[in-house]
Amino acid sequence: METEENQKLPWEKVSLGERILAGLIDIIVAALLSLFPKIGWMFGLIYLLAKDSFSFLDGQSFGKKLFNLRTIALPHHSSLSGWPEKSIIRGLVLIIPILNLFDLYYLIIHKVRIADRWAETRVIRNQDWEESGS
Template sequence: MEPVSYSSPSVLSREKASPIIRFVAIFIDGLVGYVPLLVLSFISYKLATLGYLVYIAYLLTRDSLPFLNGQSVGKKLMGIKVIKEDTGASIMGDYGTGVVRAIPQIIPLLNLVDALVIFRDNSKRFGDEWAKTIVVKA
């Protein structure tokens, strides 16, 4: 018996983002989140804590932020976006889905494995599998 697919036809017709483009977007997002941490750390040791919180907040919510139209800075630059697998809707404003997607990327060592699993046949990170999302060309 074959599994039933709940993806809408519009989702199936979308072109998935390539693993290389996704990897570059993840790298860019890491830099975008890290810059405030670095700047605040140079100003004051106490501000480094604030920088770390900004870094974690960005990494957890970057694909859900309304002012970025549901695309992280890296995804905007690379021309890709995250959509829900079943409906094809953007995850803009859906912070729960955004956080679930991001959890593997903030856990040490798991983040390295998670970044590399996009090179598998289905091109899905653990976070995409858990949140039931896919990354497509914008």
């Protein structure tokens, strides 16, 4: 796997604020889904784990849709709708206590999540991905 420094992508980096706000929206969506009686917690958990790979959302979570962001699979530069395992890796890091705090710290310091490194993904602006013809 190439390091972030060696990997030249044709897209501008997404701001930390946009990523955090999109993530908060996704947490709110998951919390709302979990309000369904008896099985709601499963809907919320499934959403958190696979939110970037749902084909009915075109490979974007609700938060990313609102901020016009997208998570792509590297090195293919394709939507995660074809790579659900990458979305699940990213989601697992988000829901594991302590690891999620370390992931947030890593995002703030290095501008990329640990989950993105492990899953070989990046968050980009959706129009950059569309313009590249992916």
